[in-house]
Amino acid sequence: MSLEETNPQGNNKPTDFIREAVAEDLKSGRFNYVRTRLPPEPNGYLHIGHVKAFMIDYLVAKENGGELVLRFDDTNPSKEETEFVEAIEEDARWLGIEWVKVTYASDYFGLLYDWAVQLVKKGLAYVDDQTPEEVSANRGTLTEPGKNSPFRNRSVEENLDLLERMKNGEFPDGSRILRAKIDMAHPNINMRDPAMYRIIHNPPHHRTGDAWKIYPMYDWSHGQNDSMEGITHSLCSLEYENHRPLYEWFLDQLGVFKPRQIEFARLNMNYTVMSKRKLRRLVEENIVNGWDDPRMPTLRAMRRRGYTAEAVLEFIRRVGVAKNYSVSAVSLLEACVREDLNKAALRRMAVIRPLKVVIDNYPDELVEEMDAVNNPEDPSAGSRKVPFSKVIYIEQDDFRETPPPKYYRLFPGNEVRLRYAYFVKCTHVVKNDAGEVVEVHATYDPTTRGGDSADGRKVKSTIHWVSAAHAKEVEIRMYDRLFTKEDPEEGDEGFLNCLNPKSLEILTGYVEPLLATPEVGSRFQFERLGYFCVDKDATPKKPVFNLTVNLKDAWAKMEKKGK
RNA sequence: UGGGGCAUGGUGCAAUGGCAGCACACCAGCCUUUGGAGCUGUGGAUCUUGGUUCGAAUCCAGGUGCCCCAGCCA
Numbered sequence: 053m054s055l056e057e058t059n060p061q062g063n064n065k066p067t068d069f070i071r072e073a074v075a076e077d078l079k080s081g082r083f084n085y086v087r088t089r090l091p092p093e094p095n096g097y098l099h100i101g102h103v104k105a106f107m108i109d110y111l112v113a114k115e116n117g118g119e120l121v122l123r124f125d126d127t128n129p130s131k132e133e134t135e136f137v138e139a140i141e142e143d144a145r146w147l148g149i150e151w152v153k154v155t156y157a158s159d160y161f162g163l164l165y166d167w168a169v170q171l172v173k174k175g176l177a178y179v180d181d182q183t184p185e186e187v188s189a190n191r192g193t194l195t196e197p198g199k200n201s202p203f204r205n206r207s208v209e210e211n212l213d214l215l216e217r218m219k220n221g222e223f224p225d226g227s228r229i230l231r232a233k234i235d236m237a238h239p240n241i242n243m244r245d246p247a248m249y250r251i252i253h254n255p256p257h258h259r260t261g262d263a264w265k266i267y268p269m270y271d272w273s274h275g276q277n278d279s280m281e282g283i284t285h286s287l288c289s290l291e292y293e294n295h296r297p298l299y300e301w302f303l304d305q306l307g308v309f310k311p312r313q314i315e316f317a318r319l320n321m322n323y324t325v326m327s328k329r330k331l332r333r334l335v336e337e338n339i340v341n342g343w344d345d346p347r348m349p350t351l352r353a354m355r356r357r358g359y360t361a362e363a364v365l366e367f368i369r370r371v372g373v374a375k376n377y378s379v380s381a382v383s384l385l386e387a388c389v390r391e392d393l394n395k396a397a398l399r400r401m402a403v404i405r406p407l408k409v410v411i412d413n414y415p416d417e418l419v420e421e422m423d424a425v426n427n428p429e430d431p432s433a434g435s436r437k438v439p440f441s442k443v444i445y446i447e448q449d450d451f452r453e454t455p456p457p458k459y460y461r462l463f464p465g466n467e468v469r470l471r472y473a474y475f476v477k478c479t480h481v482v483k484n485d486a487g488e489v490v491e492v493h494a495t496y497d498p499t500t501r502g503g504d505s506a507d508g509r510k511v512k513s514t515i516h517w518v519s520a521a522h523a524k525e526v527e528i529r530m531y532d533r534l535f536t537k538e539d540p541e542e543g544d545e546g547f548l549n550c551l552n553p554k555s556l557e558i559l560t561g562y563v564e565p566l567l568a569t570p571e572v573g574s575r576f577q578f579e580r581l582g583y584f585c586v587d588k589d590a591t592p593k594k595p596v597f598n599l600t601v602n603l604k605d606a607w608a609k610m611e612k613k614g615k
Numbered sequence: 616u617g618g619g620g621c622a623u624g625g626u627g628c629a630a631u632g633g634c635a636g637c638a639c640a641c642c643a644g645c646c647u648u649u650g651g652a653g654c655u656g657u658g659g660a661u662c663u664u665g666g667u668u669c670g671a672a673u674c675c676a677g678g679u680g681c682c683c684c685a686g687c688c689a
Binding site for chain 2: 608
């Protein structure tokens, strides 16, 4: 096989069974173009699980020189709102997804009704007067066939008349449905005379208002809309596999353009929940502070937390596409976020759990401007000045009165480097009545300015600091996983019983003067701590920083293991 | 006891009858003015039984396990 045949584009694109199927269809001539569709129902906010499906639809079209249509699946007025249409578009745009047009299932209500009339005329659909309970009881079970409706053999004329009167609003909700006439004994339950239209008088539809009193079911709408729009590949998740025979049945009976439906495994992630119902409970029961609470798996939440679209996309790329049921690790997402932010985030010094240090031999009134590198990964980011003085704050974690083995940081008698400043050696501590260390005293070596010793002596640790007199007090929001279990839905106690009580911790810390009035949304690496971004709650008086993701902490891991 | 689908290191994905590989995680080391980043290295997987074949993760048959389906939701 030649290189051209295996690799028409001449590059090594990642491949998967969907892309292979699409390539086959193009090669065999089943289709001579590619058009996919993004079919969200506007009934909630997008979460990380949607991103996988969105990117498959978008990239399959893009890689094949095709088009993507953003089509809102708004066939059920009781669940859908315009607010979500806008939110979904905004989130999808943030991801960088491009579509040629926005359409709505409701755009096709008229045409779809005509198609339904066609099926009725062909004797392939009928109006059923059974109650919902009767319909359900007569559907049969997984192992037993269903029973035909007593209304199944109505005349075409009667069906036509009843359908029109359903449409005109003459009948109350639940009194009748239009059903496809297929086979009540079919082993696939979706084929047992599935409902096509149901009657819904209220609420009004978010776009068509009260123009319609009947609304199509997913099965009757989706495939037909795909066909009307000339969609070639209707890509969806595995639970629709059982619907494919019905998808194809409708299109075959209608004799219209027939797209190909291909199913893939949806994205699941550990330590979170993804179902709309559960996410809604978290919001409504004030377990989180809204849909954009940085602990939520929604895109708005991740954006607010400081995740970049690039990182999210890279995560999706690494997760891949297959048909296996799988649960991806949130730690992989975090790794992608770190990798992306490491390249560009400016480094700053911040102390989130302050401990006061007095450098006794440093002149009382002296202030020195220390040179600090903005980003060691990017020399073009330059450097900045950071003021240094006699009283500073360091991290509580960076001092121990009695150090455990392998602890290299500050403790009585030990010398460390203050990043970009001086070597300091701890001399003694001051304690409060409770016996807690409230102040550490140290001396500095004036010959080590900038952080290098003249005599070549080494220190094993470098710690960060801020000058107490120059620091800005800020609010720091430390986020952790919302749940303590990898699978919060597992077991009988339910997802609300494994909430992580420490998923949000609000701290008051200090940052270097350059961060006194940061721009909302800007991202920084607080050295040795993690990546942080400025929350929308920030005010000039009190900046607020969200923890985006922590830095890998080898010492914390070591210490934990030692216990 | 119906139908549809899926089984590869801890996790996620490759290998399309020909040396089981990649990423994250893990472990060890090097380096380091971030115990960060980076670099090097180690360990660990084809659900099971049989068959076809010179050769099987891949093909065939049986078994086992997991997921989906009985909305007038999508």
